[in-house]
Amino acid sequence: MPQLTCENLTVGYDGKKVREDVSFAVERGDYLCIVGENGSGKTTLMKTILGLQSPISGKILMGEGLKPTEIGYLPQQTEVQKDFPASVREIVRSGCQSRCGLRPFYTRTEKQMAQEAMCKMRIDDLAGRCYRELSGGQQQRVLLARALCATQKMLLLDEPVSGLDPAATAEMYRLIEQLNREDGITILMISHDVGAAVKAASHVLHIGETTFFGTKAQYLHHIAQEGGDNTHV
Numbered sequence: 001m002p003q004l005t006c007e008n009l010t011v012g013y014d015g016k017k018v019r020e021d022v023s024f025a026v027e028r029g030d031y032l033c034i035v036g037e038n039g040s041g042k043t044t045l046m047k048t049i050l051g052l053q054s055p056i057s058g059k060i061l062m063g064e065g066l067k068p069t070e071i072g073y074l075p076q077q078t079e080v081q082k083d084f085p086a087s088v089r090e091i092v093r094s095g096c097q098s099r100c101g102l103r104p105f106y107t108r109t110e111k112q113m114a115q116e117a118m119c120k121m122r123i124d125d126l127a128g129r130c131y132r133e134l135s136g137g138q139q140q141r142v143l144l145a146r147a148l149c150a151t152q153k154m155l156l157l158d159e160p161v162s163g164l165d166p167a168a169t170a171e172m173y174r175l176i177e178q179l180n181r182e183d184g185i186t187i188l189m190i191s192h193d194v195g196a197a198v199k200a201a202s203h204v205l206h207i208g209e210t211t212f213f214g215t216k217a218q219y220l221h222h223i224a225q226e227g228g229d230n231t232h233v
């Protein structure tokens with residue numbers, strides 16, 4: 001059984017459909033890139049997979065012992081979050097909260113996990129700094145380290161390079177690819193920049209007027225047949 005399966009999933013708000021009949025499956029270690037026009041429902045789909053909202057219809061099945069609380073999530077950044085007045089260390093550790101329950105402190109293991117995540121994202125030297133004083137690229141690495149505290153299995157990333165300069169974008173893609181290749185973490189990533197995002201992907205899900213799901217090779221073949229697409233992958 002795949003690690004994650006969505007079967008004829010219809011997502012939306014208050015019974016109002018945003019996207020209908022989305023089906024795809026993700027195996028452990030896959031790198032799925034989710035693309036589609038603005039407002040096509042990519043974020044809504046991600047929130048539904050995370051259990052932050054209910055599907056209107058269809059099924060979400062998890063295999064390989066995956067639990068919804070073991071999925072790491074990097075949400076789309078908002079202006080408010082950019083101004084968050086907490087230290088890098090506090091923010092990264094807060095990623096452990098899904099397993100803390102009501103316990104008001106972090107255990108040694110959790111602190112260690114946060115430390116390892118910071119080292120991996122190369123922000124350990126920023127641990128004591130205030131989040132809002134960091135660059136956009138550094139902030140995204142903090143949030144990725146935070147998401148890593150929740151999981152060793154699967155990460156859902158919503159436009160992780162949005163607003164970053166080319167160097168920070170390349171670094172972010174490199175870190176994500178490293179988590180996928182070296183640590184075997186399954187990646188589901190929403191992106192606008194199809195060309196750059198699809199490079200490291202193993203599979204692509206396009207949602208919009210039409211839905212497409214397949215391997216990267218199938219996707220490239222599909223867009224070549226459709227013609228008129230100017231992505232360089």
Ligand SMILES: Nc1ncnc2c1ncn2[C@@H]1O[C@H](COP(=O)(O)OP(=O)(O)OP(=O)(O)O)[C@@H](O)[C@H]1O
Pocket residue numbers: 013018036037038039040041042043044045
């Ligand atoms: N909380 C909400 N309540 C009602 N409708 C919402 C809510 N959030 C989003 N929507 C609507 O759902 C639709 C899909 O939004 P969503 O953010 O999932 O799209 P998206 O593909 O991620 O877009 P983008 O690429 O612009 O981030 C939009 O029409 C949006 O207005």
